Amino acid sequence: MNVIQPFIEFFNHPVFIIVGGLTVLFAAIGIIYRIVCIILGVTPLVFRIGKAIWRRKVAIIGSSESFTSLKDCITDTNIFKKNNVIHIPIDNIEKVKEHTILLVDWETCSNQIDNIFIARKNNNTAVIIYAKAGSIPNEKMGEIANKSNTVVVNFKGRLLNDILNSLITTSFDGK
Numbered sequence: 001m002n003v004i005q006p007f008i009e010f011f012n013h014p015v016f017i018i019v020g021g022l023t024v025l026f027a028a029i030g031i032i033y034r035i036v037c038i039i040l041g042v043t044p045l046v047f048r049i050g051k052a053i054w055r056r057k058v059a060i061i062g063s064s065e066s067f068t069s070l071k072d073c074i075t076d077t078n079i080f081k082k083n084n085v086i087h088i089p090i091d092n093i094e095k096v097k098e099h100t101i102l103l104v105d106w107e108t109c110s111n112q113i114d115n116i117f118i119a120r121k122n123n124n125t126a127v128i129i130y131a132k133a134g135s136i137p138n139e140k141m142g143e144i145a146n147k148s149n150t151v152v153v154n155f156k157g158r159l160l161n162d163i164l165n166s167l168i169t170t171s172f173d174g175k
Contacts, residue, residue, distance in 0.1 A: 049167060052168065053079060054081075055084075058085050059086050059096060059101065060103045060105070061088045061104045061109055061116060062087075062090065063105070063108040066105035067105075070103060070159070071085045073159060079160070090108060090112055093115050093116060099125070101125075101128070102116065102120065102125060104116060104127060105130055106129055107132070107135070110136075113144070124170050125149065127151070128151045128163060129150070129153065130153050130154075149170060151165075
């Protein structure tokens with residue numbers, strides 16, 4: 001016991017008590033600061049994606065067969081409600097103005113793609129084009145690449161990811 005006593009008295013010096021107290025205080029302030037930053041950084045994103053999934057509609061433009069296939073792909077994950085995935089027939093392109101997320105089946109709508117871009121509400125409307133690999137000609141792909149908020153997808157596995165990213169990156173006015 002007598003061997004340890006000098007070490008205890010040395011570290012009981014007021015300098016060590018002050019330095020230890022300040023270190024604990026700075027650590028507590030740092031932890032609180034990090035918690036506040038995480039809450040303020042993540043919470044808006046979580047609310048935005050939750051609101052987007054809950055209220056926004058994904059409009060699928062294409063034939064009835066392609067609509068059924070794409071709708072099943074989207075709703076089988078149980079992320080989107082079946083009521084939030086709607087069909088816009090090829091002959092009724094003007095209805096795209098009412099929606100902010102458009103999923104276009106390239107096989108059935110390739111000749112209407114320019115009309116879809118013209119009819120969309122604004123550049124804040126996301127257009128996701130589902131096409132088989134190599135089915136879009138290079139000159140058309142160049143035109144599509146110059147449009148804002150446009151994604152070309154050739155895998156159904158990536159489709160849901162691109163829809164979620166489009167929901168996050170485009171605004172929602174709540175109407």
